[in-house]
Amino acid sequence: MRRHGWSGDIPRNDEEAAGRILDAARRAIDDGQPVTISTVAQSLGITRQTVYRYFPTQEALLAATALSSIDAFLDRLAGQLGAISDPTQAVVEGIAYTLEQLSHDRYLRLVVEPGKASAFTAGVTSDVAIGFGRSILQRYDIDWAAAGFDGEKLDGLVEFMLRTLQSFIVDPGGPARRGDGLRAYLSDWVAPAVRARAETPS
Structure with missing residues (x-):
């Protein structure tokens, strides 16, 4: 130095x-x-x-x-959703809560919204983006390996979450889904995919 x-x-x-x-x-x-x-x-x-x-x-x-500044968001996530034990519900809430917090947390916006500072600048499969996605899942009191997700399978789940999150950020829809409507949509379409993958042998 x-x-x-x-x-x-x-x-x-x-x-x-x-x-x-x-x-x-x-x-x-x-x-x-x-x-x-x-x-x-x-x-x-x-x-x-x-x-x-x-x-x-x-x-x-x-x-x-x-x-380096999103710990506050991750702490709120843990406080709000940390008691969830069902992996499919965890994925749904993780995506929904992250989307809801975007308007309140400037550092979270810097991480995930498209732009020069975004973790997604190099793509949702970049090390930075995958690390952020893992941070969300790790805030849950869930044994992901026991739930059917370990190794490459967990990385695949993180990538799936990030791709879904990114699609809502880029095109929130008109009108944008919010609250119960957002969760209902994710429960209808995302949760079954997560559940089916958990039940598929590695």
Whole structure:
């Protein structure tokens, strides 16, 4: 790590340096300011090259900032839905609740809505997107392996959820399905697919 800049307060290691960069980006987002490599570097008293050392593009910086800030959403998800024990209901509620929270959580929007900072920028099968999907499933008190989903099968379930979620974000419909109507639709079409796959031997 380079030993200059940082307004005289040098980070102890690369992990702290990256953390400070993400903190600066979050402050800009919270203040409603544009987040660019230049503005983040200036706020920390470092060069743009230093930021690029940890985040090679502006898109990478924005995506990392968003993903590092969705714990609040995942905690709400756990509090709201953590008691669900049926895997099919968990998938339905996971998709529905995520869609409902989009209008309330700016960091969640950065993760999943189409755009330069989105986890879906590289596609729903990217490591970032799959990691986000797994985070949703892991908030449930469900033994996914015992429920018929382990290894590649669990990855397939995550991908299926993300593709469904993305389709609703890109085209919510007119009028958009909400509340009980959204859950009824997901229960009619998504839940049977999840149930059938759980019953299929790996």
